[in-house]
Amino acid sequence: xxxxxxxxxxxxxxxxxxxxxxxxxxxxFAKKVYKVVSGIPIGQVRxxxxxxxxxxxxxxxxxxxxxxxxxPWPLIIPCHRVICTDGKLGGYASGRxxxxxxxxxxxxxxxxxx
Numbered sequence: 001x002x003x004x005x006x007x008x009x010x011x012x013x014x015x016x017x018x019x020x021x022x023x024x025x026x027x028x029f030a031k032k033v034y035k036v037v038s039g040i041p042i043g044q045v046r047x048x049x050x051x052x053x054x055x056x057x058x059x060x061x062x063x064x065x066x067x068x069x070x071x072p073w074p075l076i077i078p079c080h081r082v083i084c085t086d087g088k089l090g091g092y093a094s095g096r097x098x099x100x101x102x103x104x105x106x107x108x109x110x111x112x113x114x
Contacts, residue, residue, distance in 0.1 A: 029055065033067045040081040043110025045103065047085040069093060081106075 026034075032055040040046050048068075052060045068079040069091065080102045084090045092099035 029057065029060070029063065030067045032056070033064055034071070034077050037068065037079055037082060038077050040078060041110075042078075043106045045081050045083045048082055048090065049085050051082055065091065 033051060036051050036054045037046075048061045048064045049058070051064045052058055055064070057063070064082070068082055071077050071079045071093070074080070074093065080092055080099045082090070089096050089099050089103075
């Protein structure tokens with residue numbers, strides 16, 4: 001158990017250090033996009049348009065998609081929870097099949113939590 005906790009904290013420290021360097025290189029808009037997407041609850045989805053609106057740039061839907069395409073922390077910033085306005089999955093760096101699998105898994109987790 002102690003070893004597992006040590007690995008966890010070492011990983012968190014590494015992510016924190018990397019985050020400082022990567023965030024310094026981001027545009028203010030990219031930072032807003034990642035912050036908004038980080039707030040999407042597990043088992044839920046939002047549209048690229050919704051994310052753009054929440055950042056204050058309602059017409060920047062494509063820019064949101066491009067920023068999420070280059071998400072440096074896909075396990076931390078849940079870009080797979082962002083879909084097209086018409087309900088289609090949209091793109092995902094690891095492929096649409098993995099995106100659907102993640103979304104289905106999270107829906108089940110959310111269902112089990114309630």
